Amino acid sequence: xxxxxxxxxxxxxxxxxxxxxxxxxxxxxxxxxxxxxxxxxxxxxxxxxxxxxxxxxxxxxxxxxxxxxxxxxxxxxxxxxxxxxxxxxxxxxxxxxxxxxxxxxxxxxxxxxxxxxxxxxxxxxxxxxxxxxxxxxxxxxxxxxxxxxxxxxxxxxxxxxxxxxxxxxxxxxxxxxxxxxxxxxxxxxxxxxxxxxxxxxxxxxxxxxxxxxxx
Numbered sequence: 001x002x003x004x005x006x007x008x009x010x011x012x013x014x015x016x017x018x019x020x021x022x023x024x025x026x027x028x029x030x031x032x033x034x035x036x037x038x039x040x041x042x043x044x045x046x047x048x049x050x051x052x053x054x055x056x057x058x059x060x061x062x063x064x065x066x067x068x069x070x071x072x073x074x075x076x077x078x079x080x081x082x083x084x085x086x087x088x089x090x091x092x093x094x095x096x097x098x099x100x101x102x103x104x105x106x107x108x109x110x111x112x113x114x115x116x117x118x119x120x121x122x123x124x125x126x127x128x129x130x131x132x133x134x135x136x137x138x139x140x141x142x143x144x145x146x147x148x149x150x151x152x153x154x155x156x157x158x159x160x161x162x163x164x165x166x167x168x169x170x171x172x173x174x175x176x177x178x179x180x181x182x183x184x185x186x187x188x189x190x191x192x193x194x195x196x197x198x199x200x201x202x203x204x205x206x207x208x209x210x211x212x213x214x215x
Contacts, residue, residue, distance in 0.1 A: 002018070002021075004066035006018075007019070007021055008022060009057070011054060011213065016215060019050075019054075019214075020212050022050075022053075022213065023050055026070060027046070029071075029139075029140060030046050030050075030070065030074055031046060033071065033074050033136075034046065034074070035201055036099075036120055036123060036124060036135070036201065037099045037103075037124070037128075037131070038081065038099075038103060039103050045077050045078065045081060047214045049073050049077050050213055051214045052073040052076070064149045067140065067142075067146070068142075068146050068150055071136060071142075071150045072152075075132060075150060078128075079092060082099075082102050094127060094128040094129040094132075095130070097127060097128060098128060099124050100121075100124040113196075114179075114182045115182055115193045116196060118173060118176060118182060118183075118186050119173070119190070119194060120197065121176060122173045122176060123169065125175070125176075126165060129151055130161060130164065131165070132150070132151065133147055133151060133158065133161055133162055133165050134166070134194065138191070138194040138195050138198070139195070139198040144158040144159045145158075169190065170187060170190070
């Protein structure tokens with residue numbers, strides 16, 4: 001099976017089948033990344049991210065994994081999306097501003113359990129880079145070193161940020177004024193509920209089914 005970078009190199013050289021294979025391989029992960037952060041335009045952001053992979057290929061020296069490269073570009077596209085809006089242009093600080101500050105709630109995101117819905121909303125209420133760190137840690141299994149590549153920070157800083165992000169997440173959960181039963185259940189197993197969201201966000205969404213790679 002060809003590696004991600006082999007598929008990317010072939011795609012850059014004009015092999016659309018290689019591009020489609022790479023797109024299908026990572027579509028679910030990139031879709032998860034955007035679905036809990038933007039209300040509309042998920043498909044466009046996915047396309048932009050994969051196009052950026054091709055366009056930026058020569059600047060990447062393969063010193064990290066393809067996934068860290070991919071999510072670095074996804075993060076860049078997310079913040080560019082927010083900056084294109086008049087509301088976010090002058091006040092986007094990813095260590096302060098949350099996606100809740102920048103957009104509407106996301107009724108389209110599927111979560112079957114109350115605890116999952118609480119966590120999805122709480123994640124949106126912590127600073128965006130903290131949200132990204134937690135989601136990539138829980139949903140994509142990224143290490144602190146890998147997260148450092150994506151977020152442009154040393155590994156030690158990322159470990160501190162993860163602890164801070166979990167603390168902020170707990171605070172956001174309490175501020176949502178959930179029922180004592182659901183709040184207690186969620187706080188008792190944040191790690192378990194956070195990981196369960198990976199499957200919740202993988203539920204079929206007619207508007208976000210894999211198509212073909214951008215040409």
